[in-house]
Amino acid sequence: MRVKMRKFLKSCYFKILLSTIAVIWTLGLKTSNFASVLLVVLFYFFYKNEINCSEKRERIIAGVLSVLLAVFQVAGNYDDFLLLVDVKLVLLIKYILAIAGWCCIFYTLIAIIFKMAEEKDLVCAAQKNSKGIKVFGASFGILILCWLPYFIAYYPGILTWDTEWQFEQALGISSYSNHQPVLHTLFLKLFYNLGIKIFHNPNGGMAVCVFVQMIVMASIFAFLIVILYWRKIRKQYLALCIIFFGIMPFNALYSIAIWKDIFFAGSILLFSIILWELQDSHDDNRLTKIGQIIGFIVVGILVCLLRSNGFYAYLFCIPFMVLMLKKRRAGVILGCIVTLSIVGIVKGPVMEAKHVIQPDIVENLSIPIQHIARVVADGCELTDEEEKLLGQVIEIDRIPEEYLNYISDPIKTLIREKDNQQYIKDNKKEFFFLWLKLGLRYPEEYIKAQIDQTRGYWTTDEQYWVITTEVTEHAEILGMYRDSKLPSGIVRIMEWGENAYMEIPIYGILWSIGFYFWIMLLMLAITIKKKKNILPFLPVLALWGSLMIATPVYAEFRYIYSLIIGIPLFIAISFSSEEERNYVSDAETITNKECL
Structure with missing residues (x-):
């Protein structure tokens, strides 16, 4: 039984299953959506004649990059997962399975691109250059x-x-x-x-x-x-x-x-x-x-x-x-x-x-400001000392109604309205430790704030004005x-x-x-x-x-x-060879046709 299970886990069928599940969950599709059938067929042909990285160096690079892209893909869509389940252990398992499925997809795709890079060379040594x-x-x-x-x-x-x-x-x-x-x-x-x-x-x-x-x-x-x-x-x-x-x-x-x-x-x-x-x-x-x-x-x-x-x-x-x-x-x-x-x-x-x-000082503090604002906006508790320090530079009661998870301008505006940024300069150490302590106490809010404030720069499925x-x-x-x-x-x-x-x-x-x-x-x-x-x-x-x-x-x-x-x-x-600079003077061995 164990042998059969190991064999299945190494087979393309397990990758097909895992990849299909990952796509369905990440994109927020219903489990009854006919797209799941299409995905199974697509992944069957995708993995059937799978190209593997031959060298250890290639496997390491492809593995690291596939994990990175998989994390980006899942993290960028974390809110779709939250809509489906609110039990943290179940949610964690779904995240892990989704990341594993996307890793399979990206690793195979990267291996294909690596092979293309070996076979394709943008340099044509016989190409004649004019002025x-x-x-x-x-x-x-x-x-x-x-x-x-x-x-x-x-x-x-x-x-x-x-x-x-x-x-x-x-x-x-x-x-x-x-x-x-x-x-x-x-x-x-x-x-x-x-x-x-x-x-x-x-x-x-x-x-x-x-x-x-x-x-x-x-x-x-x-x-x-x-x-x-x-x-x-x-x-x-x-x-x-x-x-x-x-x-x-x-x-x-x-x-x-x-x-x-x-x-x-x-x-x-x-x-x-x-x-x-x-x-x-x-x-x-x-x-x-x-x-x-x-x-x-x-x-x-x-x-x-x-x-x-x-x-x-x-x-x-x-x-x-x-x-x-x-x-x-x-x-x-x-x-x-x-x-x-x-x-x-x-x-x-x-x-x-x-x-x-x-x-002004808050212009370069968008991310830590959004971290702290997310903690307040989500209703997390602050100590009296923390409220007193934060209250010196911003009206805390207004944060939940003003906070937007994708842009820091509303919170920066609140700080500017208070007009006490000099207090931040004079108490940099205290504000740094406030940011650090809240992050250790409420890591989930910080992670969500970080994702929401930056996701457009590392996920593909974000459309914003250009x-x-x-x-x-x-x-x-x-x-x-x-x-x-x-x-x-x-x-x-x-x-x-x-x-x-x-x-x-x-x-x-x-x-x-x-x-x-x-x-x-x-x-x-x-x-x-x-x-x-x-x-x-x-x-x-x-x-x-x-x-x-x-x-x-x-x-x-x-x-x-x-x-x-x-x-x-x-x-x-x-996609160019190492010999870009070594211009060939006698190009008789390479015809101009090869440069077309």
Whole structure:
């Protein structure tokens, strides 16, 4: 009997059963749903000729990643499990079984992708390269042409709430604040004033800001295409990259949306490209080395100044850059010192001299604030001492009615209304221990709060707004208004396209942050499996990590836009051979046909 049971547990039939159960429970389907029959059939063919990882290294990487993705999948849908059962032991068993079932699914899927990575190589050594300037120009031109209809339809561009405040600062209506990065505000001021001189109206000023942003982003994407081209990545893949950057609506809409996050995402992409180049460069030309380090410094400064979490992401990357970039170690160390020195001077003495207001203390405490608020909102008891400490900075009685599990703004607003943030600064130790003690006492509430506040960044089944094209009344007060140059019917079709991802299956997943995060993890796993350097992945991973401890919103697309536009780079890194740089001069042995 035991032998038969062991045999069954190792068979594909057990995996079919476990996987079907996992999908049904996780997606909240009824047990009588006919989809269960379809799932059994699907999983039968999925596991029938199962591909297994051959090497121990592969099995370990695939195992770790499959467990991670399975936990993400189940944790992201924990509330569906709670609807079915409230007995904790039964709930725990269901969680374990669901995770086990998803592990089976993901492990098999990862093994298939690993096999594809072995068989597919994006590099074609026989591919003839022409001058990079031609590739850059063609890529740049195509992207601008793809984005122009959106610029014309939403002329003078997309102005968001945050940017209205920045324009107020640029126009001298309000004081400079680094809550929105001053560097970006100064960019707006420069090109807005240029636009005013040319067009003599606020719409013209904004249009110039938008068009310059389009030029910058198209240049960054075209630069990536050129780098891939020089590394002999197949032209078909380059074409797909251009289509992705040019045709996907969120890229087009973000190219005309005035947000600090757009330039920041471009800076992170450039930083990853530079790290890739520094890591693989075989060019010992002194001018090339100097140029790379200058680029490393300039882009590093942008990463640190365009978002506050960019600075922390840069700090996280420093030890890895010094450790992994052995050939450029001296230059990298010098570059880091120069970068941090300039950033320190700008964020310190310069901003103080210009009386730039810094973000308040609660702005960076979204996650711990949500943890504590969840405890109060769920009716958990606090001691008199804890209530007294917390009551100094927030009206405790209002927390249950104001708390939203996916965004921290309501609770931060309550703290700001109390107007006693100095008390937090003066009693940091006490508030830290309050957060720690409540977490140890009520771990379930903290876990739920953490999941709800961040799940959009690591699960695929979360849909949140990505872009808005509305023009607010406040923007009109500033003299900026929608002045579309296209017929209203066409504009309505384009507006429908902004939210079509919520209606069209499969297409919708291309708008999912979690989906791109999973792709990045898969590409990272392939890169580790091939024993290649993972350094280009680290800036985005560090940025993602910063959101896990500080995000104010659970699925803000723009906050992690650098991940989305970095996917073409990550795929190229993981699916290319180790010989990208070894260009073949005598390609007689490989025909051009092989590059098609």
